Amino acid sequence: TQLLEQSPQFLSIQEGENLTVYCNSSSVFSSLQWYRQEPGEGPVLLVTVVTGGEVKKLKRLTFQFGDARKDSSLHITAAQPGDTGLYLCAGDSGNQFYFGTGTSLTVIP
Amino acid sequence: DSGVTQTPKHLITATGQRVTLRCSPRSGDLSVYWYQQSLDQGLQFLIQYYNGEERAKGNILERFSAQQFPDLHSELNLSSLELGDSALYFCASSVTPVRNYGYTFGSGTRLTVV
Secondary structure (H helix, E strand, O other), X not given: OOOOEEEOOEEEXXXXXXXXXXXXXXXXXXXXXXXXXOOOOOOEEEEEEOOOOOEEEEOOEEEEEOXXXXXXXXXXXXXXXXXXXXXXXXXXXXXEEEEOOOEEEEEEO | OOOOEEEOOEEEEOOOOOEEEEEEOOXXXXXXXXXXXXXXXXXXXXXXXXXXXXXXXXXXXXXXXXXXXXXXOEEEEEOOOOHHHOEEEEEEEEOOOOHHHOOEEOOOEEEEEO
């Protein structure tokens, strides 16, 4: 059983389209992080959100932490081929740290 | 380059053998974490060390062990290897022992057990 479920599992879109990736749990998290992982490399931290309802923007990426701190979303505007990768959410709950199931994004030029 | 160095990058070995994976954390980071990533299990936390002491344990098998040395580099020892141990093994580091501020990951060691 995965504590952090991500959806969709796979996403293939055309360059310039917008997309949203979701990270959901039934548990409360003290904070959530988002990582992007490219093939053959380790995950790279994109952002950490710590306050319920918090919204953070990183260029074309917008991250939101749910009010109840049980879920998070990542929205990408005008996706580019360089956004291709595996997106992972991760966080602390009950003194354990979990990674999500991952969303594999492919942006087609 | 993330600053976290893992060696070797690839490793092919036979069942029943023992291997050692090495990790040098980013300069200034005291905490080292080991993760296993496989297609069906995703990223699974194995173990954490902070300044030489074991800090937290995850889903680490008894056949696996790790340590962090005084110079802060860490080694993950995998013994009596099975086919199912084939995976990517990542090391990550952070300044603090607190995990919810984010890690810096290395590029991983791809272990293939044949």
